[in-house]
Amino acid sequence: MRAVSFSFENYRNLQPGTLLPDAGVNVIAGDNAQGKTNLLEGLWLFTGGRSFRGAKDGELVRMGEDSHGAASLSLTFWAGGREQQGEIHLQGGRRRASLNGVSRRSASAMVGAFCAVVFSPDHLSLVKDGPTERRNFLDGAICQLSPAYASLLNRYQRTLQQRNALLKDIPRHRELLDTLEIWDDRLAGFGGAIMEERLRYVELLRPAAEAIYVGISREREVLGLEYQMTAAPKGREPGSCREALSRALSQKRRDDLGAGFTTAGPHRDDLLLTVNGAAARSFGSQGQQRSVVLSLKLAEAAVLEKALGEPPVVLLDDVMSELDVSRQEYLLNQMEGRQIFITCCDPSSVRLLEKGKVFTVQAGAVTQEAPL
Numbered sequence: 001m002r003a004v005s006f007s008f009e010n011y012r013n014l015q016p017g018t019l020l021p022d023a024g025v026n027v028i029a030g031d032n033a034q035g036k037t038n039l040l041e042g043l044w045l046f047t048g049g050r051s052f053r054g055a056k057d058g059e060l061v062r063m064g065e066d067s068h069g070a071a072s073l074s075l076t077f078w079a080g081g082r083e084q085q086g087e088i089h090l091q092g093g094r095r096r097a098s099l100n101g102v103s104r105r106s107a108s109a110m111v112g113a114f115c116a117v118v119f120s121p122d123h124l125s126l127v128k129d130g131p132t133e134r135r136n137f138l139d140g141a142i143c144q145l146s147p148a149y150a151s152l153l154n155r156y157q158r159t160l161q162q163r164n165a166l167l168k169d170i171p172r173h174r175e176l177l178d179t180l181e182i183w184d185d186r187l188a189g190f191g192g193a194i195m196e197e198r199l200r201y202v203e204l205l206r207p208a209a210e211a212i213y214v215g216i217s218r219e220r221e222v223l224g225l226e227y228q229m230t231a232a233p234k235g236r237e238p239g240s241c242r243e244a245l246s247r248a249l250s251q252k253r254r255d256d257l258g259a260g261f262t263t264a265g266p267h268r269d270d271l272l273l274t275v276n277g278a279a280a281r282s283f284g285s286q287g288q289q290r291s292v293v294l295s296l297k298l299a300e301a302a303v304l305e306k307a308l309g310e311p312p313v314v315l316l317d318d319v320m321s322e323l324d325v326s327r328q329e330y331l332l333n334q335m336e337g338r339q340i341f342i343t344c345c346d347p348s349s350v351r352l353l354e355k356g357k358v359f360t361v362q363a364g365a366v367t368q369e370a371p372l
């Protein structure tokens with residue numbers, strides 16, 4: 001998988017232009033606030049995901065008079081053995097997308113065509129913050145593997161909201177208690193399927209993440225990851241997650257009615273990350289936390305590569321400046337055979353590369369440097 005040509009107009013602070021990236025390493029260099037991350041973010045949108053900076057679509061359009069309130073992005077990419085074409089149009093906070101000339105129902109319907117993995121310093125929240133970030137990581141990664149998972153998540157969320165609303169109504173309308181059973185059953189169905197998908201995904205991710213972490217830490221430390229469930233199944237047979245959630249929902253019914261919300265289910269689960277057996281969130285050093293996140297992201301790329309039969313594009317925002325030379329080398333060796341985009345302030349810090357292209361971004365203007 002690789003980007004062949006990327007054009008942008010009225011996107012963030014970027015001057016209208018076209019980027020013709022290398023099939024291997026692409027260094028995006030420039031001072032702070034020039035538009036480097038904006039460039040990666042624009043590419044990322046073609047995965048069908050939301051901005052990895054958590055920006056709303058309305059914030060992506062260039063501010064100012066000349067924009068007419070609309071931004072256009074166009075990407076020619078190589079995937080599945082052929083050249084493909086994606087278009088994204090942003091206007092009035094809405095995103096319209098088309099793939100190979102066919103317009104898509106929604107931007108998320110692009111998922112699966114152009115696949116990428118992104119690491120940005122914001123992703124350190126994956127280790128540092130609460131479980132929401134880790135659930136989002138798992139869900140985002142699974143969505144790229146199986147686009148149907150997104151609608152499963154949606155259905156679960158909607159059912160959860162309805163069950164929660166019912167929990168709040170029941171104290172005033174006791175007759176509604178009988179209907180709770182129906183919602184429990186639906187929730188256990190969708191929730192059990194989510195738990196199964198996440199369990200399966202963590203099993204795929206673990207060996208890759210462990211191996212990468214061993215490499216990054218020079219064999220000094222061991223990474224552990226485990227999916228922690230609020231309604232853990234006893235076995236691993238098909239349907240056991242559904243059963244476990246169903247049981248937990250009825251056992252916790254009294255608590256849930258008291259709280260006015262659902263206390264068990266995949267919306268409360270977590271991914272436990274440990275370094276040498278201790279929780280990375282509480283005990284990990286800065287460097288260890290960064291290495292954990294990098295390992296997860298690279299493992300995500302490895303799992304995706306296996307599933308797709310071709311490597312996803314790797315977007316690395318601001319990683320190099322924070323890694324020592326041996327870690328940089330390890331990281332770049334991991335990238336063999338993949339197209340990568342790395343942003344940095346000082347291109348000389350990544351000039352240990354012999355091949356590839358260097359682009360400079362200055363006040364939103366992207367220019368390619370003369371060959372190295």
Ligand code: ATP
Pocket residue numbers: 011012013030031032033034035036037038039059060061062063345361
């Ligand atoms: P750093 O090295 O600090 O990470 P960067 O080169 O990655 O910098 P970006 O985050 O890509 O910088 O770009 C930030 C610039 O883009 C800021 O000056 C910001 O004001 C500008 N910007 C962001 N959104 C828009 C927008 N919608 N319209 C115009 N400019 C914008």
Ligand code: MG
Pocket residue numbers: 036037038317318343
């Ligand atoms: Mg940046």
